[in-house]
Structure formats: structure tokens, C-alpha cells
Amino acid sequence: MSIDLKGLVPAPVTPFTRDGQVDYEAIQRLGSWLGSIKGVKGLVVLGHAGEGTFLSQQEQVDVIKAFVRSVNNRLPIIAGITGEGTEVAALEAKRAKDAGAQAGLLYPSHGWLRFGYQPGAPQDRYKRVFEVSQLPLILFQYPDNTKANYNLQTLLDIAAQPGVIAMKNGVRNMRRWDTEIPVFRRERPHVPVLTCHDEYLLHTAFDVDGMLVGYGNVAPELLIDLIAAGKAKDYKRAREIHDQLLPITKSIYHRGSHMEGTVALKHALVARGVLSHATVRSPLMPLPDGAEEEIHGAVSEAALSKIA
Numbered sequence: 429m430s431i432d433l434k435g436l437v438p439a440p441v442t443p444f445t446r447d448g449q450v451d452y453e454a455i456q457r458l459g460s461w462l463g464s465i466k467g468v469k470g471l472v473v474l475g476h477a478g479e480g481t482f483l484s485q486q487e488q489v490d491v492i493k494a495f496v497r498s499v500n501n502r503l504p505i506i507a508g509i510t511g512e513g514t515e516v517a518a519l520e521a522k523r524a525k526d527a528g529a530q531a532g533l534l535y536p537s538h539g540w541l542r543f544g545y546q547p548g549a550p551q552d553r554y555k556r557v558f559e560v561s562q563l564p565l566i567l568f569q570y571p572d573n574t575k576a577n578y579n580l581q582t583l584l585d586i587a588a589q590p591g592v593i594a595m596k597n598g599v600r601n602m603r604r605w606d607t608e609i610p611v612f613r614r615e616r617p618h619v620p621v622l623t624c625h626d627e628y629l630l631h632t633a634f635d636v637d638g639m640l641v642g643y644g645n646v647a648p649e650l651l652i653d654l655i656a657a658g659k660a661k662d663y664k665r666a667r668e669i670h671d672q673l674l675p676i677t678k679s680i681y682h683r684g685s686h687m688e689g690t691v692a693l694k695h696a697l698v699a700r701g702v703l704s705h706a707t708v709r710s711p712l713m714p715l716p717d718g719a720e721e722e723i724h725g726a727v728s729e730a731a732l733s734k735i736a
Contacts, residue, residue: 450483472507488523504530514556518559567587571598572600593619621636643680
């Protein structure tokens with residue numbers, strides 16, 4: 429299967445049972461629904477929205493296998509690769525490939541978030557993980573306000589390396605977005621650019637090949653329309669979709685912490701009839717009183733239908 433990521437690539441949540449175990453029946457429902465939607469090009473599992481770093485190694489492998497079964501080979505399953513050390517991440521990528529993942533989303537070493545990184549370390553991380561695993565990789569650009577963010581030259585270097593098939597960009601600095609994305613697209617035209625700016629999709633929709641977003645869990649139909657409007661440079665239609673989604677955007681992504689967005693996504697999936705409850709795993713915590721009603725109200729206001 430060739431990997432075409434030019435479209436919507438949702439990052440699904442990992443459903444849990446009420447007692448905190450992975451809910452494989454719910455994975456089947458969620459994955460089969462997302463995989464049936466025309467315009468969905470792949471699913472990225474075990475990312476931030478998927479609480480991937482909160483799972484054991486065996487659970488990670490089992491979740492990949494469950495999502496592979498859920499889509500019945502209709503589209504690729506892409507695994508978040510989050511191991512701290514480069515060799516650890518390489519072995520994680522190899523396990524993911526053996527479990528059926530067809531690509532990986534390679535996170536920065538999370539120590540870099542606090543301490544930064546030495547020049548050349550990100551390039552080496554992508555090189556080594558691909559050498560060991562032979563798993564195609566998506567380049568992941570972290571927010572500008574972290575020390576794990578890559579400058580433009582580092583992005584260009586990584587994108588030129590073997591095995592790198594796309595870039596997920598979440599720089600969240602629109603000045604950098606507006607100046608760097610045109611250069612990246614000119615210099616690395618073979619590497620699709622996917623926005624992951626869940627809360628800034630209107631701004632970024634006109635510059636990308638697709639979207640790799642947790643938001644794709646709950647509003648895939650409208651996000652596919654937004655991608656089409658962006659590619660057509662149809663601002664009027666894109667703005668209409670943005671405004672229709674704004675109640676959901678606010679209820680999920682305008683919270684005190686972006687991590688709360690994962691909990692909110694699960695509530696929105698309950699509102700859509702895909703999940704039966706919004707259980708998360710520590711260190712995530714339930715949302716405050718009133719949040720569930722707010723999120724359900726936002727889904728209703730945005731006129732998203734219930735999934736049978």
C-alpha cells in the first residue's frame with residue numbers, strides 16, 4: 429500500500445473501559461467509522477490524543493493491531509513513536525512496524541522540551557530510527573515556545589533524509605508559519621505538509637496538503653470540507669466551516685491546557701455516539717463539573733449528527 433497523506437489524517441483517542449483498561453471493542457467502532465469516511469487518508473494512533481505515552485509496551489502493540497483490524501486494510505495505521513532515547517525509539521518503531529503500522533510519527537526526545545538539543549541531534553534521531561526499523565517517518569514540528577522546536581534548516585535537513593514522507597507542523601507561531609512554510613514547500617516539494625493546528629485551522633488551511641489532527645476524531649466530515657476549501661482557495665467556504673466548528677473548537681481547544689483537549693475529545697465522541705463514556709488514564713484527569721454539558725452542547729450547536 430502506497431502512503432498518500434494528502435487529506436485528513438485523524439489522530440484517534442485510545443478508548444478505555446470504565447476501570448481503565450484499553451477498550452478494544454470501542455477501538456473497533458472508532459477505527460471502522462473513521463476508516464469508512466471518504467477523504468480520511470490514515471490514522472495516527474498512540475499520539476498525544478491517543479494517550480500513547482501512558483500505555484505499556486504491550487498495550488501499545490495491541491492498540492496498533494486493534495486499529496489495523498478496525499480499518500480492514502483500507503488505509504494505513506501510523507504509530508506515534510515517543511521513546512526518549514534514539515535507540516529506544518528505534519526499537520519502538522520496529523515493534524510498531526511488526527504490529528502492522530505502515531508509518532511512524534516520530535516525536536522529539538522529550539528531554540529537549542526543557543533542555544534543548546545539540547546541533548545535528550534531530551537529524552540523527554530520524555536517520556537512526558529509520559535505519560533500524562525501516563518504518564517510514566513523519567517529521568513532527570513542535571510549538572515554537574518549546575525547546576524541542578526545529579529551525580527551518582533542521583526541518584529541511586530532516587525532510588531530505590531517506591524514509592521521511594511528510595511533515596506534521598504545529599509551530600503555533602503564525603509569523604514563522606507564514607515565512608517558513610513557503611520555503612519548505614519550495615525546497616522539499618515531495619514532502620507533504622500537514623497542519624496540526626487544531627485551534628488555528630482556518631489560518632493554516634490554505635498552505636497545506638492535509639491535516640493531521642486530534643480534531644479529526646470528532647468532526648472528520650467538516651474538516652475534509654475545510655481541506656477542500658483551502659486547496660480551492662475558497663476563503664468564504666472555509667470561513668463558514670470555521671464558524672460552524674467554532675463552538676466545538678472553543679469547548680475542546682480553548683481550555684487551560686492543551687492536554688485537557690484529549691479529555692474533551694472523548695466527551696465529544698460520546699456526544700456523537702461513538703464512545704459510551706470519556707474515561708481517561710492518569711496523569712489526565714476528568715474535566716470540571718459542567719464541561720461535559722458544554723461539550724455536548726457545542727456538538728449540537730455545530731449540527732454534527734449522531735453516529736448510529
